[in-house]
Amino acid sequence: MSVLTRKSLAIETVRKDFPILDTLVNGHDLVYLDNGATSQKPEAVLGAMDIYWRFTNANVHRGVHHLSRRSTQAFDLARERVQVLLNARSLKEIIFTAGCTASINLVAQTWGRANLKPGDEILISTMEHHSNIVPWQIIAEQVGAIVKVIPITDSGEIDLGVYEGLLSERTKIVGLVHVSNSLGTINPVAEMIRMAHRFGAKVLIDGAQAAPHLRLDVQALDADFYTLSCHKMYAPTGVGVLFGKQALLEEMPPYQGGGDMIHTVSFERTTYAELPFKFEAGTPNIAGVVGLGAAIDYLGYLGAKLLDQPEAGLAERLDACFAWIEEREGELTRYGTAMLSEVSGLTLTGTATQKAGILAFTLDCAHPHDVGTVLDNEGIAVRTGHHCCMPLMRRLGVPATTRASLGLYNTKEEIDRLAAGVRRVQELFG
Amino acid sequence: MNTELRELYQEVILDHNRHPRNRGKLEEPTGFAEGHNPLCGDNIRVYLQMDGETVQDVRFEGAGCAISTASASLMTEAIKGKTLQQVESVFHEFQEMVTATGEAADHPDLGDLEVFGGVREYPVRIKCATLPWHTLNAALKGADTKVSTE
Numbered sequence: 387m388s389v390l391t392r393k394s395l396a397i398e399t400v401r402k403d404f405p406i407l408d409t410l411v412n413g414h415d416l417v418y419l420d421n422g423a424t425s426q427k428p429e430a431v432l433g434a435m436d437i438y439w440r441f442t443n444a445n446v447h448r449g450v451h452h453l454s455r456r457s458t459q460a461f462d463l464a465r466e467r468v469q470v471l472l473n474a475r476s477l478k479e480i481i482f483t484a485g486c487t488a489s490i491n492l493v494a495q496t497w498g499r500a501n502l503k504p505g506d507e508i509l510i511s512t513m514e515h516h517s518n519i520v521p522w523q524i525i526a527e528q529v530g531a532i533v534k535v536i537p538i539t540d541s542g543e544i545d546l547g548v549y550e551g552l553l554s555e556r557t558k559i560v561g562l563v564h565v566s567n568s569l570g571t572i573n574p575v576a577e578m579i580r581m582a583h584r585f586g587a588k589v590l591i592d593g594a595q596a597a598p599h600l601r602l603d604v605q606a607l608d609a610d611f612y613t614l615s616c617h618k619m620y621a622p623t624g625v626g627v628l629f630g631k632q633a634l635l636e637e638m639p640p641y642q643g644g645g646d647m648i649h650t651v652s653f654e655r656t657t658y659a660e661l662p663f664k665f666e667a668g669t670p671n672i673a674g675v676v677g678l679g680a681a682i683d684y685l686g687y688l689g690a691k692l693l694d695q696p697e698a699g700l701a702e703r704l705d706a707c708f709a710w711i712e713e714r715e716g717e718l719t720r721y722g723t724a725m726l727s728e729v730s731g732l733t734l735t736g737t738a739t740q741k742a743g744i745l746a747f748t749l750d751c752a753h754p755h756d757v758g759t760v761l762d763n764e765g766i767a768v769r770t771g772h773h774c775c776m777p778l779m780r781r782l783g784v785p786a787t788t789r790a791s792l793g794l795y796n797t798k799e800e801i802d803r804l805a806a807g808v809r810r811v812q813e814l815f816g
Numbered sequence: 817m818n819t820e821l822r823e824l825y826q827e828v829i830l831d832h833n834r835h836p837r838n839r840g841k842l843e844e845p846t847g848f849a850e851g852h853n854p855l856c857g858d859n860i861r862v863y864l865q866m867d868g869e870t871v872q873d874v875r876f877e878g879a880g881c882a883i884s885t886a887s888a889s890l891m892t893e894a895i896k897g898k899t900l901q902q903v904e905s906v907f908h909e910f911q912e913m914v915t916a917t918g919e920a921a922d923h924p925d926l927g928d929l930e931v932f933g934g935v936r937e938y939p940v941r942i943k944c945a946t947l948p949w950h951t952l953n954a955a956l957k958g959a960d961t962k963v964s965t966e
Contacts, residue, residue, distance in 0.1 A: 785857035
């Protein structure tokens with residue numbers, strides 16, 4: 387990242403923006419390390435949603451009255467924020483959905499139905515979340531296509547040579563996770579998209595775990611589709627984003643029919659609305675989208691504090707914010723890796739050279755479920771289980787792992803508490 | 817460590833987790849079932865050798881947390897030599913104990929299994945304790961089916 391950040395942020399000040407971090411759990415200060423499941427929300431997001439409900443609430447895109455205009459304005463502003471976040475070429479390329487899962491299903495069912503033929507191949511990787519596996523299995527069964535799987539190495543990386551060997555003229559779409567939710571691996575998606583495009587295949591990138599950690603640029607990646615899970619990036623639950631290249635979205639048939647997605651309706655013939663509305667049937671999650679806009683603004687606000695230029699636009703502010711996040715979380719990941727590696731009988735799951743925000747492990751002496759219960763007793767929130775990646779767990783040869791996942795507000799002291807908690811597990815079960 | 821956690825992980829449970837009893841398989845069981853808890857990935861296989869109405873032998877295999885492993889281990893000890901009717905009554909009392917919300921009732925048939933009383937403070941862990949029992953239940957029904965089809 388070429389941004390020069392001249393200041394740093396006092397982490398204690400940033401933490402004060404997230405009221406839930408003050409919670410006491412079993413008499414201990416909460417250590418929230420389950421950001422991969424969902425992140426906490428800053429006051430700015432909570433406030434924006436509260437203000438929306440109290441002073442703005444009305445349906446969007448249809449009323450001529452004052453509140454409806456204001457509501458529509460707030461809704462549209464959020465789309466502009468997302469365009470900057472993703473560096474999309476046009477607002478028409480930003481579709482609001484109910485979540486990342488909904489975004490992937492939308493592509494599988496519309497692009498897939500229109501373009502996949504019997505014998506065509508859909509390529510996904512071993513480290514996909516169930517939400518980037520099952521929608522492809524469903525469409526494959528419907529149209530007679532075949533789902534093929536890119537294997538991974540023991541460290542949790544994709545071997546590009548192996549990937550290239552799986553690509554062929556039969557490959558029609560590649561579904562790939564940008565950052566693995568179980569391993570933290572950052573996949574070389576730009577290179578993988580280039581390789582897929584050489585065979586004429588389209589690529590969908592599942593960015594659920596990338597968006598909270600990395601500065602995104604769908605144009606630089608040349609991604610055909612990119613999906614977001616907004617509650618993992620400090621926004622509320624129930625909102626997702628689908629980015630799609632305009633030319634592709636134009637050609638795709640609509641997903642769900644209903645209000646807001648039509649141009650005219652008659653019993654003889656219905657014409658559909660322009661992008662992005664063609665894919666937004668029904669009343670959207672307006673308050674949630676407003677919360678998403680506020681979350682992006684919050685990241686921009688952190689960026690503004692880092693920059694010395696008050697006139698900097700949102701894009702530059704986000705550049706600065708994500709440069710800070712990447713540096714901070716990178717340092718914490720390295721620190722956590724070192725701390726946990728010292729624990730005997732602990733095996734780290736996912737040791738890719740390029741990682742973002744995930745410390746996953748297994749212990750010889752205790753099952754992840756027991757680890758999670760003991761850590762919870764110490765006020766430490768982690769996720770235990772298969773993390774919606776059952777095929778990956780099978781590949782790793784473990785039924786489950788314990789996963790600590792970082793957010794922008796985590797600290798070294800919290801990593802120390804995690805390491806101490808893991809040692810307490812050992813005392814109990816060793 | 818607070819009292820609830822000590823209640824959950826009692827010495828007997830930790831011991832049975834470290835050294836599970838009756839672990840392994842039976843070559844020609846009269847009943848068999850596989851249990852799975854998709855939430856945590858725990859899986860267990862229960863092998864039964866019935867002699868008429870009596871549990872002559874029982875073994876289990878699988879990977880699970882301390883609670884489910886110890887529960888399976890203590891279950892096998894508790895039911896060996898018992899009649900179907902006795903097993904059912906123990907299962908009933910066990911379920912009642914781990915899910916009880918009010919005043920703890922008397923459980924005359926539970927014996928060592930009372931160590932799982934602490935599980936009721938941890939709602940997400942109740943399934944860990946009951947998984948072996950549900951699997952046993954399925955194995956018992958399988959035994960019936962096998963008997964009737966042969």
